[in-house]
Amino acid sequence: MDAEGRIARHNNPNVNNIKISKAEDDEPYVFVSYKSGDWELVLSEIVYTLHTQYGLRVYFDRDF
Numbered sequence: 339m340d341a342e343g344r345i346a347r348h349n350n351p352n353v354n355n356i357k358i359s360k361a362e363d364d365e366p367y368v369f370v371s372y373k374s375g376d377w378e379l380v381l382s383e384i385v386y387t388l389h390t391q392y393g394l395r396v397y398f399d400r401d402f
Contacts, residue, residue, distance in 0.1 A: 339374040347377050352386040356396055367395035 339347075347353060372380040388394040
């Protein structure tokens with residue numbers, strides 16, 4: 339991913355509104371793995387929707 343793509347992902351409001359669970363939490367969560375080029379579809383649309391509409395707890399590498 340180029341610098342422009344990283345900036346877009348970092349500034350995306352849907353991505354920033356996903357509450358990230360910690361792997362050490364006792365509550366169940368889903369680990370999300372994705373190809374960096376697919377971030378917008380995966381994070382901004384699929385994960386964000388599942389998180390906000392169904393309370394999906396998500397863990398992924400937020401450090402990009």
